[in-house]
Amino acid sequence: MTNTYIESFPAEAKVVRAAFYSSFLALAIGGLFGIVQTLHRTGYYRFMDSADYYTVLTAHGVLLAITFTIFFLVGVFTWAVTTSLDRPVEDIRFTWVWYGLMVVGTVLTAIPIFAGFTDSEMSASVLFTFYAPLQGHPLFYFGLVLFVVGTWLAGADWFRSWWAWKQEHPDERIPLPTFMVLTTTLMWYIATLGVAAAILLFLLPWSLGLVESVNPLLTRTLFWFFGHPVVYFWLMPAYMMWYIMLPKISGGKLFSDPLARVVFVLFLILSVPTGIHHQYLDPGIAEGFKFIAMTNTMFLLLPSLLTAFTVVASMEHGARQRGGTGYLGWLKALPWRDPVFAGMALAGLMFAAAGFSGMINAGMNINYLVHNTFWVVGHFHLTVGTAVALTFMAVTYWFLPQVTGKELWSRSVALGQVVLWFVGMTFMSNAMHRGGLLGIPRRTAEPQYEGFEFEAAVGSVGELDAQIALGGALLTLSLVLFFANVIGTALNSRSDDLPANEYADTLSGPSDAPLVLDNLKLWTAIAIVLVIFAYSFPLLSIIERGGLFGPELTELPVSIGPGLEYLSTTTVSTVTTAGETAIAIIAGVGS
Amino acid sequence: MSQTADEKARSETPEHDREIGHDEFDPIGTLTLIGIYFLILVFLWFFMYFVEFLGNDPTVVGGTLVFAATGERLR
Numbered sequence: 001m002t003n004t005y006i007e008s009f010p011a012e013a014k015v016v017r018a019a020f021y022s023s024f025l026a027l028a029i030g031g032l033f034g035i036v037q038t039l040h041r042t043g044y045y046r047f048m049d050s051a052d053y054y055t056v057l058t059a060h061g062v063l064l065a066i067t068f069t070i071f072f073l074v075g076v077f078t079w080a081v082t083t084s085l086d087r088p089v090e091d092i093r094f095t096w097v098w099y100g101l102m103v104v105g106t107v108l109t110a111i112p113i114f115a116g117f118t119d120s121e122m123s124a125s126v127l128f129t130f131y132a133p134l135q136g137h138p139l140f141y142f143g144l145v146l147f148v149v150g151t152w153l154a155g156a157d158w159f160r161s162w163w164a165w166k167q168e169h170p171d172e173r174i175p176l177p178t179f180m181v182l183t184t185t186l187m188w189y190i191a192t193l194g195v196a197a198a199i200l201l202f203l204l205p206w207s208l209g210l211v212e213s214v215n216p217l218l219t220r221t222l223f224w225f226f227g228h229p230v231v232y233f234w235l236m237p238a239y240m241m242w243y244i245m246l247p248k249i250s251g252g253k254l255f256s257d258p259l260a261r262v263v264f265v266l267f268l269i270l271s272v273p274t275g276i277h278h279q280y281l282d283p284g285i286a287e288g289f290k291f292i293a294m295t296n297t298m299f300l301l302l303p304s305l306l307t308a309f310t311v312v313a314s315m316e317h318g319a320r321q322r323g324g325t326g327y328l329g330w331l332k333a334l335p336w337r338d339p340v341f342a343g344m345a346l347a348g349l350m351f352a353a354a355g356f357s358g359m360i361n362a363g364m365n366i367n368y369l370v371h372n373t374f375w376v377v378g379h380f381h382l383t384v385g386t387a388v389a390l391t392f393m394a395v396t397y398w399f400l401p402q403v404t405g406k407e408l409w410s411r412s413v414a415l416g417q418v419v420l421w422f423v424g425m426t427f428m429s430n431a432m433h434r435g436g437l438l439g440i441p442r443r444t445a446e447p448q449y450e451g452f453e454f455e456a457a458v459g460s461v462g463e464l465d466a467q468i469a470l471g472g473a474l475l476t477l478s479l480v481l482f483f484a485n486v487i488g489t490a491l492n493s494r495s496d497d498l499p500a501n502e503y504a505d506t507l508s509g510p511s512d513a514p515l516v517l518d519n520l521k522l523w524t525a526i527a528i529v530l531v532i533f534a535y536s537f538p539l540l541s542i543i544e545r546g547g548l549f550g551p552e553l554t555e556l557p558v559s560i561g562p563g564l565e566y567l568s569t570t571t572v573s574t575v576t577t578a579g580e581t582a583i584a585i586i587a588g589v590g591s
Numbered sequence: 592m593s594q595t596a597d598e599k600a601r602s603e604t605p606e607h608d609r610e611i612g613h614d615e616f617d618p619i620g621t622l623t624l625i626g627i628y629f630l631i632l633v634f635l636w637f638f639m640y641f642v643e644f645l646g647n648d649p650t651v652v653g654g655t656l657v658f659a660a661t662g663e664r665l666r
Contacts, residue, residue, distance in 0.1 A: 251607060255618070309625060313618040320616070323608035327623045352628055356635055366639065437642060507613045 005079060005402040005501040011092045012082050015099055017403040019075035020396070022103060023068050024486055027389075030063035031479045038428070038472030040445060042465035053445035054125045055116035061128030062113065065234075065384060066147070067106050072392050073237040074102070074154050077181045079399070080240065081158045083501060084175035085165045089157060098153035105147030112137035123557070127443065129223060132203065132216040135555040141204040148192050155185035173510040174518050176257055177244055177503060183264040184236040186524050187229055187271050190531060194225025194275070206555070215550030217284045218542050224275035225535065232271045234384050236264070238391040242311045242344060245395060248504035249341045250318025250334055257506040258513035259310045265517060266303040269527040270296060273534030280367045284545060289538040290364055296534060297362040304355060311348065317507065339411055343394020343418035347387050350425065354382035357433060372443075375436020378429045386425045393482055394418055398499075400489045407495040409488025413481050420478040428471025431464040440464075 006013040033056045039045040040053055048056070078095070082088060089095045112124035115137070124136030158181050162174070174182065202214045202222075247254045254260065276293035279285055316330055324333030335341045357379040360366050370376060397414045401407055408414065438454040438461070440447050454461050516522065 252611075255616075308628070309621060312624055313621040316618050316620045317611060317616055319620075321607050321609060321611050324620075327620055330620045356632060359632075360639065369642075507616065 002496065002498050003500040004405060004498050005083065006405045008501060009082050009088055012078060012089055012095070013403045015092070015095050016075040016079050016399075018099060019071050019078070020399065020403065022106070023071035023075070023392075024483070026063040026067035026071065026106070027479070028483060030060050030068060031476065033057075033060040033063070035472050035476045038469055041447065042469045043446070043448060044465070044469050050445035052117060054127065054443075055113065055123070057443065058116070058125045058127050059110075059113050062109065064389075065128055065230075066144075069234040069384065069388060069392075070147075070151060071102065073234070074099070074151065075403075076237045076240070076395075076399075077154070077158060077184075079402075080177035080181050080244075081161050083503070084177035085161055087161065087165055090160050090164055094153070095157055098150045098157060100150075101153065102147050102150035105143045105145070105150055108139050108143030108146060110143070112140045129220075129227065130203065131223070132206070132214045132219050133556045135203075135207050135557050138204060138207045141199045141207060145196070145199055145204070148196065151188065152192070155189060158182065158185060173513070176254075176260060176506075176510065177240065179261060179518065180236065180240045180243070180264050182520060183268045183523070184233065186520060187236075187268045187527070188233050190524075190527055191226050191229035191233070191272050194222045194272075195227075198222035198226075202549070211549055213550050213555070215542065215546040215548060217282060217546055218539070218548070218550070220282065221276070221279065221285070221539065221542060224278045225272065226275070227278060228275040229271040231380075231384065232267050234388045236267060238347070238388045239263070239307055241391050241395050242307065242348060243314075244503040245398065246311060246341070246344050246348075246504075247314035247318060248502065249338060249344075249398075250315045251322045252314055252316075252318025252320075252504075254504045254506040255310050255313040255317060256508045256512075257510045258508060258517065259306055261510075261513050261517040263303040263306050263310070265523050266300075266306075268523050269530055270300050270303070272527065273530045274300060276534070276538060277362055277367075280364055281371045284542060285538055286541065287364075289534075289541075292534055294362060294364050296530075298359075301355070301359070308348075308352065314504070314507075315345070337415060339414035339418050340394050340398045342415060343397070343421075344391050346418060346422040347390035347394065350382050350390070350422065350429075351387035354379060354387060357382065370436050372441060373436035374432045374440045374442050374447075377442045378432030378436060381425060381429045381432065385429070386421070390418060390421050390425075393421070396482075396486070400486065401495070401498045402501055404489060404492075405494045405498070406489055406492040407498065409485050409492060413485055417478050417481040417485065420474055420481065424471045424474030424478055426471070427467045428475065431467035431471065434459070435461070435464050435468075438464075 005016075036048070036056055037053065037060060040048070040050070040056075078089070109124075112122050116123035116125045122137045122139070124130075124140035126134040126136040126140070130136060130140075158178075162178055162182060165178075198219045202211070202219050205211045206214045243254055243260045274293055274297045276285060276290055277297045280290055315334060316324075319330035319333040322333045322335075324330030334345070336345075357375065360370060361376065361379060397408055397411070434456075435454075436442075438456055440454055440461070456464070
């Protein structure tokens with residue numbers, strides 16, 4: 001008998017497994033929509049109407065960026081808290097309640113999105129960012145609220161475990177995995193206030209017809225208040241895996257527990273006051289406020305570079321213990337044939353490239369060059385699409401046996417899968433970045449224009465499209481292999497010969513970390529103060545200029561019928577007004 | 592598909608040739624790798640100048656640089 005997670009915590013393993021399977025279902029549907037878009041945009045295969053492209057794009061964004069990532073991470077966080085505190089959750093019924101709430105929220109959000117494919121009046125093809133005046137069905141916003149409330153309760157569950165543990169261990173340091181969960185959860189609580197305000201105060205009442213209009217700049221700003229830190233909500237669990245799993249799998253120990261704590265504290269205090277860097281091109285926000293957001297963003301490079309150092313040093317420790325030598329020769333001593341290691345290491349390598357394109361996005365002047373172009377899509381397919389998604393898929397090969405008690409179906413297929421993802425993303429993302437530099441727009445079903453050609457200094461648009469389609473095809477194949485492995489493992493019989501549920505030891509442990517690092521109240525207070533500094537003046541000036549509920553705004557329901565009706569009425573009224581003005585001018589001149 | 596217990600033991604239990612403690616460990620390989628990454632970033636930073644400014648029409652900053660270098664104002 002080995003000491004797997006399912007043996008130590010059978011009830012919790014069921015919840016974690018349910019969360020993982022929910023996340024994989026979202027990944028399957030979202031991934032399918034990915035290849036549909038890839039082929040449609042590039043013009044290789046168009047079987048649907050271009051108007052439906054935006055419904056596909058909404059489903060792709062919401063299912064992958066919200067559902068896949070967050071379901072997976074609540075599973076990982078529950079594992080991390082129970083394992084590192086070595087205690088079951090306080091009340092498993094409560095754990096099932098928050099999981100259930102997240103499922104109900106997802107279903108309610110998905111219904112109006114998928115209704116966009118039918119002739120019904122219901123639709124929510126508002127894309128992942130749901131910018132007003134695009135207006136989705138109320139169910140879309142309501143589902144999102146339930147989903148987020150589910151994650152809040154999940155956070156409460158983790159805090160409850162920690163408080164209970166602290167009563168019994170008053171003088172001990174918070175174990176590192178739990179520390180990471182708690183700081184990330186605190187960041188998430190602050191961040192989601194923005195999206196909760198945007199939906200509950202403005203978008204939901206507006207879509208229900210309770211208020212006449214909204215201030216689009218205000219709801220956009222509140223969205224990005226949440227929209228930037230949400231990327232760290234995805235990334236922190238991936239970082240956690242790099243800190244506590246990768247060193248062990250490399251054969252070594254985590255280089256420094258104190259540094260890991262510093263990194264998570266920095267993310268808690270710096271993640272939120274940066275959202276305006278997504279709005280460098282929004283008129284109505286003063287350049288000074290954008291400059292402050294840029295400065296905060298550049299500070300965020302610090303914890304990521306600290307992570308690069310700590311994680312690589314931990315891998316090097318493992319490699320040297322395995323007999324690696326030399327300046328770079330130690331890299332050969334790493335366990336590259338282990339899919340869990342290879343997947344995470346390749347994900348980290350891609351993240352280094354994403355670091356550069358992220359710095360470009362973050363710089364105010366250079367951002368103007370790439371804003372709203374395909375470059376940005378290339379960037380986040382490296383971050384959430386590889387650093388996060390590939391890490392999640394790689395650790396799945398470690399977690400699945402832990403939560404099912406069954407042996408992984410095939411390690412070779414798993415290794416092929418992670419390598420294929422890396423290669424596919426190299427083609428697709430590189431071509432997307434280059435396309436963006438040529439000015440090819442994002443969020444466009446048919447970026448081909450009559451009488452206009454994008455000029456490429458090197459290569460051609462045709463060559464970029466071919467790379468994108470090839471990359472998309474490889475990624476789809478990689479997903480098929482991933483699901484084959486998940487299903488094959490689920491169908492396997494129980495095994496008694498599995499690795500134990502453990503995470504990495506440290507070279508420099510928690511006793512080396514200053515006590516103040518564990519003072520969560522202090523860091524939360526600093527985070528809130530920074531948010532107030534960064535956001536109160538921009539929000540006040542937006543409200544002062546445009547009003548809380550904005551100027552008169554005609555909503556644009558995003559189903560095709562009403563959309564066309566909207567266009568025709570506005571066109572007719574504009575033409576009529578223009579006509580009347582012209583007649584009045586002519587009459588005036590004539591008289 | 593399953594593999595022999597021997598194969599699995601090899602792939603899942605990291606082999607240790609030696610135990611390296613906190614004080615013996617000198618992460619020189621990490622310094623090398625991060626140094627290479629830093630050089631790549633610096634190169635890309637310079638390369639960006641050509642992509643952003645020289646690939647497009649003159650901008651305020653580009654114009655100032657040209658003025659500083661040649662004394663001629665761009666229109």
